[in-house]
Amino acid sequence: MEDDSYFEDEEFSPIRSLLGLLTFSTILPINVYTSIEYMTKLTWCWPFLHIFVGILAAICGYVSLEFLHLNAFFTAAIVYAFLMLITGYNHLDGVMDMSDGVMVHGDPERKISVMKDSSVGAGGVASLFLVASLTVAGLYNILDYNFIFGIIVCEMAAKTSLVTTALLSKPLVPGIGSYFIKETNGTNYLVSTVLVTCIAFLLGNLVGVVGVIGAIVGGIIIATIAKRNFVLANGDVLGMSNEVGRLFVLLFMAVALYFI
Template identity: 80%
Template structure:
C-alpha cells in the first residue's frame, strides 16, 4: 500500500480514510483502500470505530447466554474468539514478536532484530497464551456480574491503549507502525481519550471509566517496556499494547465491579 502509485493523485477524504482504517483492522467486507499516509491521519478515531466491533461482540455474547443458554465461561471463549476472528488476528503476531524481543539478552539492536524475525520463540508463544487466557478470564469475570457492556468498553479501550503507547513512543522506521506513531499527538490523543471517557461513563458510570483508565495504564507500561528494550517502537509494540490494553481494561472493570 505504501508504494502503490495508484494513490499518488488521491485527495484526502475523512470518510474514505475512516473506512480504510476499518478495512485495515478488521475482516469486514468493506474493501475501501486509501494510502497509508491518509489512513493514519485519523488514527485518533480508531477507538470510535471499534465501538462498533465491541457492539458486535456484545451481541455475540448476548446470543450465547440468553438464546443458546451457554454458561459464562463458554460465552467468554466465544466472545474472545469472535474478536480475534473479526479483527483478522491482526495484533497477535505483535504480542509474540515483542515478547521474543524483550526476552532476548543484548543491545537494543539485537532485540529489534529478534522482534522483526519471522520465526517465533518460546517466549512469544507463552506470552500469547498468557494474554489470551487472562483476557478470556477477564471476560468471564465481567459476565459473572452480567456486565455485557464491558465487552464494548474493553474493545474500544484496547485502541486507547494503542494510542497511549503511540503518543509516548519514538517510531522505528521504516514500517507501517511509524505512520500511526507519527500521527498521534497530544492534541488528538486528548480529544480521542476525553470522548472515550465520556462514552464509557455514559454507558456504565465509574466502572466504564475504570476500563478506560486501565487501558491507558497498559499503554504506558508497554511504551515503557519498549523504550527500555528497543528505544524505538514499531507495529509489533502497538499490537502488544492493543491486546494487553483489552486485558487491563477488563481487569480494572472487574475490580471496579466488586467495589462499586
C-alpha cells in the same frame, strides 16, 4: 503489515480514510483503501471505529448467554474468539514478536532484529497464551456480573491503549507502525481519550471510566517496556499494546465491579 503497496494513494477524504482504517483493522467486507499517510491521520479515531466491533461482540455474547444458554465462561471464550476472528488476528503477531524481542539478551539493535524476525520463540508463544487466557478470564469475570456492555468498553478502550503507546513512543522506520506513531500528538490524543471516557461512562458509569484508566495504564506500561528494550517502537509494539490494553481494561473493570 510492512508493505505500503497494500494502499492506494489518493486525495485525502476523512470518510474514506476512516473506512480504510476499519478495512485495515478488521475482516469486515468494506474494501475501502486509502494511502497509509492519509489513513493514519485519523489514528485518534480508531477507538470509535471499534465501538462497532465491540457491539458485534456484545451481540455475540448476548446470543450465547440468552438464546444458547451457555455459561459465562464458554461465552467469554466465544466472545474472545469472535474478536480475534473479526479483527483478522491482526495484533497477535505483535504480542509474540515483541515478547521474543524483550526476552532475548543484547542491545536494542539485537532485540529489534529478533522482534522483526518471522520465526516465533518460546517467549512469544508463552506470552500469547498468557494474554489470551487472562483475557478470557477477564471477559468471564465481567459477564459473571452481567456487564455485557463491558465487551464494548474493552474493545473500544483497547485502541486507547494503542494510541497511548503511540503517543509515548518514537517511531522505528520504515514500517506502517511509524505512521501511526507520527500522527499521534497530545492534542488529538486528549480529544480521543476524553470522548472515549464519556462513551465508557454512558455504557458503564464509573466502571467504564475505570476501564479506560486501565487502558491508559496498559499503554504506558507497554511504551515503557518498549523504550527500555528497543528505544523505538513499531507495529508489533502497538499490537502488543492493543492486546494488553484490552486485558487491563477487563482487569480494572473486574475490580471496579466488586468495589463500586
